[in-house]
Amino acid sequence: MMETKNIVLVGVGGQGTILAAKLLTSGLMAAGFDVKMSEIHGMSQRGGSVSSLVRYGDDVQSPVIEIGSADIVVAFEKMEGLRSLEYLKPSGKMIVNDTEIFPLSVIIGANTYPDNILAEINSKVNLRVMAATKMAEELGNPKVMNVILLGSIIKSMGLTDIDWEAIIAENVKPQFKDLNIKALQAGMNAV
């Protein structure tokens, strides 16, 4: 029996983690896996931290991922990557989007956003830094940053055989289909 795989997507409300997780889980289901996904939201629209926990395998029980057991953690923002380090298993892989979104305590001057987050993560785990926000801008729409990062997950987890173009076509508006497919490929090629 296949061991259950664990993927953690974290970010800040509004960054598109939920859509990325939706595409990912749709693809995994289409490929015949048992899938569970858990999200914590509610107040997240107010700029709080958001996380989507995705699990797949032959028979998945818990919808939540235990700390220390994620195969991959993908952070859409640097501080959220640091916060989610505890999800990763020692042999796991971390992908961090090279983007900073300041929490309110930094905006009002009560705290300073640390400048060495990537070094801190890199000193502890296998880190891959992605300039997904910049790549998305180059593709012409900063919003597809989430799909670029999804591409990096797909490649890293060996899921490239799934028909992702069909999944994108089913889940995004027709006028954004090609852009999202390009974004997905860019993400796959970058890792």
Added chain:
Amino acid sequence: MKLLLTGNEAIARGAWEAGVKFASAYPGTPSTEILENVATYKEIIAEWAPNEKVALEAAAGAAIGGVRSLCAMKHVGVNVATDPLFTLAYIGVNAGAVLVTADEPGMHSSQNEQDNRNYARHAKVCLFEPSDSQEAKDMLKEAYAVSEAYDMPVLFRMTTRVCHSKSIVECSDREEVTDKAYVKDIQKYCPLPAFARNMQVKLADNFKRLEAYSNTSPFNYIEDNASDIGVIGSGVAYRYAKEVFGKTVSYLKIGFSYPLPMEKIAAFAKGKKTLYIFEENDPIMETEIKAAGIACIGKEILPTMGELTPDRVRKALLNEETAVIQANPEMVLPRPPALCAGCPHRGVFYELGRRKDLMIFSDIGCYSLGLMPPYNATDAMICMGASISAGHGVQKAFDIKGDHSQKVVSIIGDSTFFHSGITSLMNVTYNNSNTLTIILDNRITGMTGHQENPGSGYDLMGQPAAIIDIEAMVKACGVKNLISIDPNNLQMVAEAIEWGLNVEGPAVIITRWPCVLKKFSAQDKEEFPTAFKQVCSVDVNKCIGCKKCLKSGCPALAFDRVNKKSGILSEPCVGCGVCAQICPKQAIEVEVRS
């Protein structure tokens, strides 16, 4: 057909498949999406009620009237709905009625962690507890069959993890259920004492029959793995037990948990060396199983607070701790939710936070965030509607003590005012309280994700609806001192607060400006033609780096530490202009967005 559904989507699907024709709810995390999804099925009339009591009464009425009905709310909402619930248990239904309670182990978006399974025992209604989306859909259909067979409302306990987790659901078609005739029967529908005593006896009798159902219910089943260790589990806690123990122990899965299948439990316990009880929050099954003389282990080692989670199970039962990579904790900054850029509550909290002579009683909504820095405005909160009524009590206490050092301000939103603020405001005028009430009317129910409400002009199914006029409502409650203002005009806000604190008798300020995330209606476009069409920018030559603008707490601001100048991110900024009014050097310009 297989679909990947959240628990909330699965409940809506289950309601549709079960032939439900009417549904009512008040939004509240984690239950909100249930009715939003029900509303997508054209065969079901779906409604937002002003509060949970009204929602349950509407659903009860629909069931008495002869169609299957659904009601959904968050755990604390059931507190509001208990009055009809307890007596509906006596009266029973006609067509089936199910009340979904969405509990919050872990308190992700709630003020307490109450375990609403207790209500099943207290109100004398039976209880289902699904552990994933498939069960949520299947059990809901069964719940309607049980509701009709035993003539009682059914309580259906979801938790955040089941509501907001997706899993694969095998779906089927809608079952067209024949409507029930309504026949006048005062001995059934009028709980006068003489009739209610008979209803009580019938209810007790029904519970005896339900005990037999529980012992044979397909949702209470044994998974025998030939182990002398047994786990009795309900809800997602059962999934966590399976995650940790796999096939090394035997399970008794409890899906229909009140009344408990005591015969099945006794049979399962026989020959087991150790029996564990897995349930989130209170030791409810455990207490009853122990009372039946069956030895078991539960809350001696498992937590009564917070979510159970597999790692807590692993630590408690196996004494295993997973190796965890920790970041330097000093570097990890918290990221609590904040008022959005352009939020119309900002100006009010900025001005309230500047005063030191106020006791501010707040309510439940986005404006609960007024307690956070940089405003530090709010003193206290209890529950929906309490700002006005508890504020009244605080002011009375200050008056009794002769303490004139501070005055009470009550803060409430439009949806919360409709929910239960109106009766509180009646109390303020009727008992002549000298408080100031501020109603933040942002034209929508914001915190739960933009649900229509009686003031917004639309119903849950997107149809134009009657608009309840807050100003007229406040006047009708007997308030003589009332003004309506634009909350983005700081001078107007400050003057209104000063006025409200000094007039004789109760005063009310209504602020009217739409939520920045709201999808504008035709009426909004007409009333707020300039809203969110502007953008602010900093003239760096005028900025002296005093940081006063940062006191607005707007996430669109960014201070350049190197050059010591304020900056504004143009993407999130919608040009509300609050920061521009705070700036002492007029260094912030507001322009029409090009």
